[in-house]
Amino acid sequence: MDLKELQEKVEVHLSSVWQTPVKVKEIFHLSGGACQDNYALELLLNSSKQSVVLRTDKGGSLLSSLSKRDEYKVAELVFKAGVKTPKPVYLEENSSIIGAPFFLMEKIAGKATGRYITKDKELDSYRKTKMVSDLATNLAKLHTVVPESLNDEELKQKLKLVTIQNYMTLAIADLRQSLDELPEAHPAIELCLNWMESHAPNIDKIVLVHGDFRTGNFMMNSEGLQGILDFEFAHWGDRHEDIAWLCMRDWRFGRLNKEVGGFGDRKDFYKEYESTSGISIDPFKVTYWEIMGNLRWAIGSAQQAERHLSGKDKGIELASIGRRTAEMEWEAMRLIEEIENAI
Structure with missing residues (x-):
């Protein structure tokens, strides 16, 4: 059209x-x-x-990915929770x-591109002072949305209602199912999933997880954070998921020493999140979910490539995303090796 x-x-x-x-x-x-x-x-x-x-x-x-109805309903919940969106x-x-x-x-002001957020001189002052604080504070507010506070039973189920006892098992099972549906084998992902099953941590509370909280999904300008975007992957889960996703290597846009989105340090983000939420961040859980995040992105990129290769939705963007799968597999294995060497 x-x-x-x-x-x-x-x-x-x-x-x-x-x-x-x-x-x-x-x-x-x-x-x-x-x-x-x-x-x-x-x-x-x-x-x-x-x-x-x-x-x-x-x-x-x-x-x-959520339907447009469910994404809209989540945006309403988050907006009412005081999140800047x-x-x-x-x-x-x-x-x-x-x-x-x-x-x-x-429609809000600002830009969301990775290069702008991590490197543009216009954001130098904000990047050094309040960028980490504003994002950590807003993420903590987002995580105040919990299943028991939601009256919309249909939406509660659409967000995949889970418990602290079964969530890790279900999360790994979902990845295995998605992996099995791909036409080719990915032994590196299988290896990582086996490790994750035997090292799964406990969860302190089930909260609303953004699902794609990263550089590229929040709008900023020289005046600061203008709004957090894109809730199509929201679901019930562990708060550490969102923190880990923001810290993933792939979302640092070349600034690898700035582990929080390519613009901040973990200790600063953890401190600001804890100050707002009153919940302590567990570094092991963050790393565990980084591994999970890399596996999700590896499978997701392979799925995008398959859309192109199958002829369902041909496009150079889908094909190029598919080439990233091996990078995520390598990063997941690197993080596991890092944990094992520290034990």
Whole structure:
């Protein structure tokens, strides 16, 4: 669908839903990655302007990606928990409007690209002072959302309701199933999964996990953090998952000495998170989930390549992501070796 057609469909639909004339004054396509399509829209309603982002799917999902309805509902929960994230505006579950379900959220300022977050001089001052603190504080707030606080039973189940007793077993089993569905063997991943089964730590509490909390999924500018984005991989799990994902080597964008997202130090992030949450961070659990994260990303990148190779969704981006699988396998094994040598 071209932009003109999308504009017309959105105008007609929103005018009907909101019972007031809606005009789309501006519309342009934003980067959305391999699975998402995002469009910036400038809406005119009764002489007032509203800047929003329309978010929808472009192809097959990756691992346990949420539906647009569930992603929107999670965004509402997180926004109400006080996390700095774009305000959810409107959800449309009917796929006949533009060809797929979509939702609108507030358009915020800033950039999210890895190079900008980790290296741009515009952020030098913020990077040295409050970047780590702001992200740790907001992540701690996100983790205050727990299953027992949620009244929406359907969403509670969609987020894969688990317990502290069964979560590790289920997480590893999910990876094994995804691995078994790939057409080729990955013995390095099998080896790592075996290690993880025999070294699984206990979990202190089941909380809402962002699922993709990393450099590239939060908007920033010289004034600071503008908002945390992208909840399509949210689920119930261990708080250490999100911290570990942010610390993964692949999200440091070349600044390997800055283990937190390519811009911060672990001890500083742990300190700020603990200050807000009142919960102590266990370094072993973070490393364990880093290993898990690398295995998830290795399998996910192989899945993306398979979408291309099978002809289902051909694209150079999907093919190039698939070439990253071996990097994640190597990093997972390196982290295991690091732990074993320290024992």
